[in-house]
Amino acid sequence: MPERPPASLSDSRPGRSPALRFVLKFVLLLAVLGGAYAWLTARYAESLGWLMDTTAAVTGSVVSLFFGEVHWSGRFVSYRGFPVEVIDECTGLLEMVIFTAAVLAFSTTPGKKLLGLALGLPAIYLFNILRIVVLVIAGASSKPLFDFLHLYFWQATLILMIASVWIAWIYLVVFRDPKRAVAVPG
8 A cells, every 4th residue: 555645735635734734723723812801901091001011102102202392191191193093903812812822723832832922022022002093193294194003904914923933933943953053153
C-alpha cells in the first residue's frame, strides 16, 4: 500500500489541512472570547471606566508632549477646543480579543503563545493610543478629516495592525530557529 503524503496547506480533505484547522479554531475562539467580551463589558461597564480614563489620560499626555492647549479629564481629551470622548471601543480591548484568538488558534507551544500575548497586547494598546492621538490632532484641524480617519482609515488600519502584529509574532517567535541564530562576538 503506497504511503500517503503529509497534509499540507493545500490539502483539500476536511480536518486535515493546518490552515483549515487554524481557521476553525480561530472562529470558535473568536466567538467564545468575543461573547465573553460582550457579556463582560455589558455587565461590568462601570468597572471598566478606569480603562477609558487611563486611555484618555495617556492620549492627553502624549499630545501634550508635542502641542499646547491640551486638556483631559475623565474620558475626555480636548485639543484646541476639539473634544474627543474615549469610549470602551476606543480602548483597544476588542482588537486585543481578536489578536488573542489568532494567537491561541495557531499551532505552537504554550510558551510561544504566552510570549505572543505578552508582546502583542501592549503593542496593540500602544498602536491604539497612536490612533487616538492622530484623531485628536486631526479633529482640531478639520472635522471632515477627523470623520474620514475615524470612520474609514483607522478601521482598515486596525485590521492591518492586528494582522501585522500576529504575523510578526509568527516569524519572530514561532518560526525562530535558535540553531540558525547568529552569535555576536562579545
